[in-house]
Amino acid sequence: MQGRIVKGVGGLYFTDTEIGLLECKPKGKFRKDKIKPLVGDNVTVELLEDGSGLISDISPRTSELIRPEVANASQAMLVFAINAPKPNLNLADRFLINMEMAGVPTVLVFNKSDLASDAEIETIKNGFSGSGYEIRFISAKKHEGTEELKELLKGKTTVLAGPSGVGKSTLVNFFLGREKMETGELSEKIMRGKNTTRHSELMKVDEDAWIFDTPGFTSFDVMGIEAGQLEKYYPEMCSCIGKCRFTGCSHISEPDCAVKEMLENGKISKNRYDNYVLLYNELKNRRKY
Numbered sequence: 001m002q003g004r005i006v007k008g009v010g011g012l013y014f015t016d017t018e019i020g021l022l023e024c025k026p027k028g029k030f031r032k033d034k035i036k037p038l039v040g041d042n043v044t045v046e047l048l049e050d051g052s053g054l055i056s057d058i059s060p061r062t063s064e065l066i067r068p069e070v071a072n073a074s075q076a077m078l079v080f081a082i083n084a085p086k087p088n089l090n091l092a093d094r095f096l097i098n099m100e101m102a103g104v105p106t107v108l109v110f111n112k113s114d115l116a117s118d119a120e121i122e123t124i125k126n127g128f129s130g131s132g133y134e135i136r137f138i139s140a141k142k143h144e145g146t147e148e149l150k151e152l153l154k155g156k157t158t159v160l161a162g163p164s165g166v167g168k169s170t171l172v173n174f175f176l177g178r179e180k181m182e183t184g185e186l187s188e189k190i191m192r193g194k195n196t197t198r199h200s201e202l203m204k205v206d207e208d209a210w211i212f213d214t215p216g217f218t219s220f221d222v223m224g225i226e227a228g229q230l231e232k233y234y235p236e237m238c239s240c241i242g243k244c245r246f247t248g249c250s251h252i253s254e255p256d257c258a259v260k261e262m263l264e265n266g267k268i269s270k271n272r273y274d275n276y277v278l279l280y281n282e283l284k285n286r287r288k289y
């Protein structure tokens, strides 16, 4: 029988099948081969006598993310609040780079427009100008921009990701049309989420639209690339590759640099460029093991 893992808790995998939700364990061979089933996996399940299931095969994945740890997402929505909690745009770039590496297209969603000023929205827009990423400003609570966002789910498996307290689960509940996911207030003193969602969960919005709700994160490592490759993961820089005076230009202090020219002409935003420099130096100084 075929199924799809919708939730995993402590080694148990809840799998959506033609006969309903089954609690499944993976076959021993997976542990031996160091393969971990992921939420989102399409699997073959054998029904056991006690009514639970045994995962006997995992279909090849179209994508695999490490953070959040999900399989077969065809699109990501990176959710931040416009101002409560304040967005960390460096974290946004880290996430975007990882999605570029994983080959998963990402839409930027800035939530809580009901609490935001036009100036705050403008600052965020400018922060991503030239990047090519689609940005939506919405209010999950007041249902502003949410119907339009829901349109983007069609035909896709979308993973909602972002820090705690930005409204991912509130948005999921809007998409589902019911209060399935628990949501949590921000802590008042530090305006931060309380990590209400603890496990990634996959849900069906429609026959052809699935969404993952995922736990919030506060940090994000860029793994598996060298500083010199970072430019490849900034889409707006791609047109510059090879056009600087020096081969291997870091785009930081060299003269006649095509990227710095873009910065001067406003074709790459200061926000994106500054984060590039921070990440470049971080990758450069990372200890090699």
Ligand SMILES: Nc1nc2c(ncn2[C@@H]2O[C@H](COP(=O)(O)OP(=O)(O)OP(=O)(O)O)[C@@H](O)[C@H]2O)c(=O)[nH]1
Pocket (backbone or CB within 6 Å): 111, 112, 113, 114, 115, 138, 139, 140, 141, 142, 162, 163, 164, 165, 166, 167, 168, 169, 170, 171, 182, 183, 184, 185, 186, 193, 194, 195, 196, 197, 198, 214, 215, 216, 217
């Ligand atoms: N004002 C306002 N508040 C919102 C909006 N969307 C969500 N919230 C509130 O923000 C708080 C956090 O929402 P959640 O949906 O729990 O956030 P989350 O991103 O799922 O957080 P974690 O599960 O902890 O990662 C709740 O109090 C929501 O009611 C919005 O559009 N406007």
Ligand SMILES: [Mg+2]
Pocket (backbone or CB within 6 Å): 168, 169, 170, 181, 182, 183, 196, 197, 213, 214
């Ligand atoms: Mg949540």
Ligand SMILES: [Zn+2]
Pocket (backbone or CB within 6 Å): 244, 249, 250, 251, 252, 254, 256, 257, 258, 259, 260
């Ligand atoms: Zn350069």
